[in-house]
Every structure is written in structure tokens, then in C-alpha cells.
Amino acid sequence: MADIATISTAIAEALAAALCPDGSSASSCTGRPVIIRRGGLTQADLGNALHTLQAGCDFISIADTPESWTRLDEPLGRPWRMDGTQAATVSIGIANGTVTLSLVPGTVPGGVVGLRLQGLLGITGSACCLYSAQPDDTAASIAASLAAMVPGAVVQAGAITLPASVTAQAINAGTATARCVARRQQQMFVLTVWSASPAARDALGQAMADALALTDWLVDADGSAFRIEARVASNDDTAMNRGIFARPARYLVTFDTDLTRSVPLMLAGGIGAESGLIAGDVLLGAPAVS
Secondary structure, X not given: OOOHHHHHHHHHHHHHHHHOOOXXXXXXXXXXXXXXXXXXOOHHHHOOOOOOXXXXXXXXXXXXXXXXXXXXXXXXXXXXXXXXXXXXXXXXXXXXXXEEEEEOOOOOXXXXXXXXXXXXXXXXXXXXXXXXXXXXXXXXXXXXXXXXXXXXXXXXXXXXEOOOOOEEEEEEEOXXXXXXXXXXXXXXXXXXXXXXXXXXXXXXXXXXXXXXXXXXXXXXXXXXXXEEEEEEEOOEOOOHHHOOEEEEEEEEEXXXXXXXXXXXXXXXXXXXXXXXXXXXXXXXXXXXXX
16 A cells, blocks of 8 residues: 555655665765655764765655645545456365365465365255465465364365265365555655755756656555656755755655455356366455455
């Protein structure tokens, strides 16, 4: 989910990549060391520290302005949309009344496995038991979880022995990520260049403007895209008597507060497949919001 914190971090990372092409251990494109961070200057940045304005280090601070927040219209109905899919990495098979579970080597357990059962004592018709694999699961833990849902089943390691009266079909499905735009908004972000030299301030300010000049969209660490648009920049020399020269630049950011949920690619009904396997490849219902 996009947030003012993830947006600030994404902007900082984009500036660092553009202004420090040789990495964080080298000088910036202006030839001077630069520190890019969220928030404003600290007292340590002004003196009594290794990297300070007076020691020739420049700064870029990134801050959001709360009074600029504006809500926009989100998609009507806030629909859920498929965002990505992941194939099941847990396999399940049935032979002679024994259910066998195994994991695909070298993968993280994932997906939904289960059984469609007939002949359970006291139940007319068919019944289903489903289990969503977790990253720390093993074949034995998945088998134990499924067996606990089947009266009379016996589990040993990754195998389940079903009661003699029970017939079963295996259910196996991947998972998907569904995304919903809960709220769309705009907010102003202030990117400020700080330096003890007006010439260095101007050089770094121009480099920052150039770095973002052709950038309309950025993506944060959560995979949420947001739009960034330049609005205004100015020089601020009010602290020149203290040897501080600044250039604040305002950028309007439009972003969504989007919710993501992991959902199975099928429900217990599934879609018939060969060899008694019930496989899923479509989302049959909107995910519940939790």
C-alpha cells in the first residue's frame, strides 16, 4: 500500500541513483558529497559531526506538507483486480486410499491444497477440506493439517491414509494477488537542497531538477506506482548569516491507497481435470476485506 513514507523513500532512492551514479561511497554528480534523507536537517548536520554543511557536505531533505492533502475520486465501486499469480508449489496425489503430499524442490511452499470427499460418516454428498500452504510449511505439516479435518484419517509424515469408506479427489490451486484502490489522493512533497555554498546549492538544485525532469511516474517498495509533477522551486537565503543556503522545490504527488490480498485461484468446487485432480485457474469470487 502506497504511503507518504514509502513515497518519500522512493523519491530518495530515485535521486540517489541519479545524483550518485558511482554509488553511495563516491561523490555526487556535482563533485561534492551529498546526503539524501527523509525529514529536515538535524542539529548534527549543522556542526559537531563528521558530515556537516560547514565540512562541505550538501543535503537533500524530503518532506510532505499536510495542508496540501486532497482526496480525488477513486474507481467507482472500488473493484478488485488481479495483480499477479503464483503457481502452487505443493503437489498432492491420491492412490489406493492414500493421499501423498510433496513440495517442489527449491521453492517456498505456496498454494491451496485440499480434498473433495465422499462417504464421510454422517455427511450426505460431498465435503471439502482446504489448506493454504504457508512459507514455513513442510509436507508433513500440511498433511497433518488436512488429516485433522477428515474424521478417521491417519497421518504419517507426508502421507494420509483415508478411512476405507471414503473416496476422494485432490484439489490443487495456485494463489493470486488482488488489488483494490481504496482511496486516491494528492499531496505536495518538498524537496529541499541545503548547502553552505550558494554555488553548490545552485549546482545541486539544478541537478535534482534535471534528475526528475523526465520522470512522471515512480514505484515504491510495495509496487505501487505514483505520479510526481514539478510545481515550483525557489532560493531561500534567509539563513545566509549562518552559512546556510537552501532551494526548496515542490512536487505534487498523486497516489492511491491500495489494498492487496492473497486469494486462491479457485473455490472448493474447482474445475475438473484428468486423473481425479481438481485444478483451479480462475478467480470465482471477490476476496474478502480483512
